[in-house]
Amino acid sequence: MSKLTKAFRGVKKEMSMVHFPNKKEMAKFSIATFSFIILFMIFFTGVDFIIAGLKVLFH
Numbered sequence: 607m608s609k610l611t612k613a614f615r616g617v618k619k620e621m622s623m624v625h626f627p628n629k630k631e632m633a634k635f636s637i638a639t640f641s642f643i644i645l646f647m648i649f650f651t652g653v654d655f656i657i658a659g660l661k662v663l664f665h
Contacts, residue, residue: 627635
């Protein structure tokens with residue numbers, strides 16, 4: 607039982623050191639995430655169209 611108690615104390619200690627983002631940071635991180643998603647979406651759509659065009663051209 608002491609191992610379980612020690613484990614919970616360790617978890618409590620680690621959770622006290624965790625930094626949770628505030629509203630401003632959360633908005634900044636969300637904008638960055640959605641920007642990268644849109645950027646990668648455009649990139650992979652372009653690559654897909656190029657590959658499809660090459661496939662039609664050489665087939």
